[in-house]
Amino acid sequence: MPIGVMDSGVGGLSVLKHIHAQLPHEHVHYVADSAHAPYGNKSAAEIQARCFDVADFLLAQSVKALVVACNTATAAAIAAMRERYALPIIGMEPAVKPAAAATKNGVIGVLATVGTLKSAQFAALLDSYGQHVTVVTQGCVGLVECIERGELDTPATKALLQQYTAPLLAAGADTIVLGCTHYPFVKAAIQAIVGNHITLIDTGDAVANQLKRQLTAKNWLTASSAKATIQFWTNSPSENASIVTEQLWGKPIDVHRIHL
Numbered sequence: 577m578p579i580g581v582m583d584s585g586v587g588g589l590s591v592l593k594h595i596h597a598q599l600p601h602e603h604v605h606y607v608a609d610s611a612h613a614p615y616g617n618k619s620a621a622e623i624q625a626r627c628f629d630v631a632d633f634l635l636a637q638s639v640k641a642l643v644v645a646c647n648t649a650t651a652a653a654i655a656a657m658r659e660r661y662a663l664p665i666i667g668m669e670p671a672v673k674p675a676a677a678a679t680k681n682g683v684i685g686v687l688a689t690v691g692t693l694k695s696a697q698f699a700a701l702l703d704s705y706g707q708h709v710t711v712v713t714q715g716c717v718g719l720v721e722c723i724e725r726g727e728l729d730t731p732a733t734k735a736l737l738q739q740y741t742a743p744l745l746a747a748g749a750d751t752i753v754l755g756c757t758h759y760p761f762v763k764a765a766i767q768a769i770v771g772n773h774i775t776l777i778d779t780g781d782a783v784a785n786q787l788k789r790q791l792t793a794k795n796w797l798t799a800s801s802a803k804a805t806i807q808f809w810t811n812s813p814s815e816n817a818s819i820v821t822e823q824l825w826g827k828p829i830d831v832h833r834i835h836l
């Protein structure tokens with residue numbers, strides 16, 4: 577049985593890279609809800625409705641576990657999803673905990689969607705792990721849209737990155753959390769702007785670890801040593817969706833269109 581991976585769009589591919597590296601024999605079915613991206617400015621109720629739609633599609637394909645490869649969707653919908661579905665659901669949250677452990681000067685920055693930053697889950701995360709450090713947050717309006725278009729290094733994208741990292745640098749952050757799964761795709765551009773002395777942290781690898789732990793505990797990992805297939809579904813209205821998907825995935829990938 578395949579693993580289901582979902583995101584508001586192509587961002588979850590940054591997580592899928594870690595999943596595929598750690599579990600190279602596991603088949604994956606990925607859904608990009610790009611027609612409804614970004615989630616970052618939607619209400620929690622809207623995001624929940626989107627997540628149910630996407631998860632229903634994946635469950636109909638008999639996935640054995642579901643990875644919500646989206647910080648915004650996790651914050652808004654994972655509790656409701658766990659109530660509705662019986663399979664293991666792995667979510668993600670901005671890497672405040674590892675950043676608080678990594679910072680040398682006690683100042684960390686968090687780049688995320690507005691939805692993530694204003695969620696109760698993020699407030700709880702700060703309560704748990706942000707008490708002994710200064711946390712500076714920045715909502716990145718418009719950045720997900722650039723990445724959905726495959727614009728990783730254009731002047732417009734760089735201008736947004738400059739704008740959004742400036743307050744973090746001004747506050748003295750030495751560690752910056754990439755709190756949205758789209759952002760690892762502009763990690764090189766961010767590093768070029770902030771300099772190599774700033775540590776950038778994301779959670780793709782930790783999520784893949786957690787998935788592997790859960791499947792191992794249940795003895796649900798495949799016994800097959802055949803190479804896994806990755807099936808990618810998108811409802812993107814853009815003609816370029818396949819090109820952008822392959823650009824971000826870095827090699828050929830089966831892209832199917834759906835109407836969700």
Ligand code: DGL
Nearest residue numbers: 584614615616647648757
């Ligand atoms: N990839 C997303 C996240 O991790 C969501 C971005 C969005 O759709 O606004 O938060």
